[in-house]
Amino acid sequence: xxxxxxxxxxxxxxxxxxxxxxxxxxxxxxxxxxxxxxxxxxxxxxxxxxxxxxxxxxxxxxxxxxxxxxxxxxxxxxxxxxxxxxxxxxxxxxxxxxxxxxxxxxxxxxxxxxxxxxxxxxxxxxxxxxxxxxxxxxxxxxxxxxxxxxxxxxxxxxxxxxxxxxxxxxxxxxxxxxxxxxxxxxxxxxxxxxxxxxxxxxxxxxxxxxxxxxxxxxxxxxxxxxxxxxxxxxxxxxxxxxxxxxxxxxxxxxxxxxxxxxxxxxxxxxxxxxxxxxxxxxxxxxxxxxxxxxxxxxxxxxxxxxxxxxxxxxxxxxxxxxxxxxxxxxxxxxxxxxxxxxxxxxxxxxxxxxxxxxxxxxxxxxxxxxxxxxxxxxxxxxxxxxxxxxxxxxxxxxxxxx
Numbered sequence: 001x002x003x004x005x006x007x008x009x010x011x012x013x014x015x016x017x018x019x020x021x022x023x024x025x026x027x028x029x030x031x032x033x034x035x036x037x038x039x040x041x042x043x044x045x046x047x048x049x050x051x052x053x054x055x056x057x058x059x060x061x062x063x064x065x066x067x068x069x070x071x072x073x074x075x076x077x078x079x080x081x082x083x084x085x086x087x088x089x090x091x092x093x094x095x096x097x098x099x100x101x102x103x104x105x106x107x108x109x110x111x112x113x114x115x116x117x118x119x120x121x122x123x124x125x126x127x128x129x130x131x132x133x134x135x136x137x138x139x140x141x142x143x144x145x146x147x148x149x150x151x152x153x154x155x156x157x158x159x160x161x162x163x164x165x166x167x168x169x170x171x172x173x174x175x176x177x178x179x180x181x182x183x184x185x186x187x188x189x190x191x192x193x194x195x196x197x198x199x200x201x202x203x204x205x206x207x208x209x210x211x212x213x214x215x216x217x218x219x220x221x222x223x224x225x226x227x228x229x230x231x232x233x234x235x236x237x238x239x240x241x242x243x244x245x246x247x248x249x250x251x252x253x254x255x256x257x258x259x260x261x262x263x264x265x266x267x268x269x270x271x272x273x274x275x276x277x278x279x280x281x282x283x284x285x286x287x288x289x290x291x292x293x294x295x296x297x298x299x300x301x302x303x304x305x306x307x308x309x310x311x312x313x314x315x316x317x318x319x320x321x322x323x324x325x326x327x328x329x330x331x332x333x334x335x336x337x338x339x340x341x342x343x344x345x346x347x348x349x350x351x352x353x354x355x356x357x358x359x360x361x362x363x364x365x366x367x368x369x370x371x372x373x374x375x376x377x378x379x380x381x382x383x384x385x386x387x388x389x390x391x392x393x394x395x396x397x398x399x400x401x402x
Contacts, residue, residue: 001040003054008035011090013098013363015078015392016050026051030072032060032082033090062086067117068145075133077146077390084116084389091394095384098366104373106382112255112397113386114247120146120388121173122244128163146390148173150186164188171238175246177226187238189223224298229253229274235298236272243274245387252385253278255397256356262328266352268315268343269333273299279331280306287311287327289318316342325350332357338364348375355400358385362394372400 006019008031017031019039025048028039036058043050056063066072066080079087092109099106123130129138140160143152150172172186179187226235227242229250236242243249256275261282267275270288272295279286286308290296293312300310311318315334319342330352332339338361339347347355348371355372359365373379381399388395 001054003038003040004051005036005038005057008033008037010097011094011392013094013392013394021049024049028053029078030081032063032086035060035063070139070141073132074139074141075131075135076144078133078392080390087389088113088384088386091386091392092384094392095362095382095394095396098362099369099382102366102370104366104369104379106379109382109384111384111386112248112251113389114245114251116389117145118148119245119247120144120151121148121171121176121246122242123147123151123170124167125163125170126167127165128158128160150174150184154186154188164190166190169238171225171242173227173246175228177228177233179222179225181222187223187225189238230278232277233302234272234274234277235301236274237294237298240292240295241271243387248385248387249274252358252383252387252397255383256331256358257282260329260331260354260356264327266327266330266332268330269335270299270310271295271333273302275331275333276308277302280308283328285309289313289315291315314340316340319343319346322346325352327352329354329356334359334364334368336361336364339368344368344371347372351402353402355398357398357400358395359398360393360395362396365396365398369398369400377402 004021006021008017008019008028010033011017016027016029017033019026019028027048027050030053031037035056037053038055038057039051040054041049041051062083063081064083068077068080071077071080088111092111095109096106127138129140131137132139142155151170169189174185176185178185223238224235225238226233227246229246230253253275257278263284265279265283265286267279267286267288270276270290273288276286276288276299280303284307286306288299288308288310290299291314296310296312332355357368369379377400379398380401383397385395385397
């Protein structure tokens with residue numbers, strides 16, 4: 001077995017540390033910068049290699065013993081071998097490097113964080129289990145250190161064989177309204193079914209241009225959850241997406257909406273209206289754009305009684321049909337792929353003075369930031385939103401001014 005002794009350099013986006021062997025970059029998972037390791041190459045490519053740790057010769061002072069017995073087997077956490085304060089510093093450096101790589105010099109990055117453990121309100125299980133890293137192999141478990149108490153109670157009291165078959169979503173937490181069907185603060189729902197026509201409409205529907213051909217779930221009351229965040233109630237479908245860390249979401253909403261006010265605000269990629277629920281107190285009128293009709297119907301409920309208009313369109317389609325940009329501010333939270341080309345062109349040409357940009361992918365966020373700054377905007381503030389401690393996942397918030 002051929003091995004190499006190396007010293008790890010910086011951590012890269014994705015959580016691997018890098019080292020060099022004869023000038024070639026080696027990616028090493030579960031390492032910490034500055035460690036001396038004995039490694040074995042597991043995958044060799046023309047420009048890089050992947051390796052595994054055979055022996056930790058000189059460990060980093062930030063290396064700790066993972067608290068989860070399934071660590072390195074389960075496909076979830078990948079930074080649990082590093083103390084949490086240093087995890088945040090590493091993520092800050094990764095975020096900073098990605099912005100600099102895109103010719104954007106970021107301001108000092110502020111970290112928004114919460115509990116290091118017992119934070120996760122949402123899980124998706126397959127046959128009652130999680131999956132191994134980069135595999136469909138099932139991992140049976142009855143406790144997860146990052147899950148909230150309500151989910152761990154369910155796992156402890158429900159053997160894997162008695163959990164729902166197929167994929168199911170679990171959402172739980174103290175801030176949820178009690179489930180009227182189970183009288184507990186936990187919702188367990190089957191995933192979205194396809195090619196079904198939505199058959200639920202709120203009484204105050206004002207949704208524009210929704211195509212009949214829609215892929216999404218038929219509304220069912222047992223999957224409609226309600227959560228209280230910063231003293232406001234937000235309804236959502238547990239089969240769809242909602243942030244998994246409610247503690248950090250609460251803090252992030254404050255940073256997204258701080259110092260915003262005016263006549264008109266645009267909530268682009270609005271989802272169920274999470275940000276708009278708070279923007280409605282700061283603006284006279286809200287425009288929501290969201291292609292997922294199911295999520296937008298919940299947004300209608302969440303904004304009932306507030307002057308707003310909703311567009312059931314992709315951002316690209318909405319931007320093509322937009323005739324003016326009479327907005328005082330934009331809050332934009334695109335998918336992992338980043339801001340759509342048409343939406344970006346709309347923003348670059350507009351005179352909208354304030355953009356608050358949220359992202360679940362720092363690479364595309366940095367790319368989008370480059371275009372916004374090149375169009376004459378200033379990156380005023382940058383936040384690392386640490387929604388997923390113990391993992392390399394990075395979310396961020398940028399404040400842009402015209």
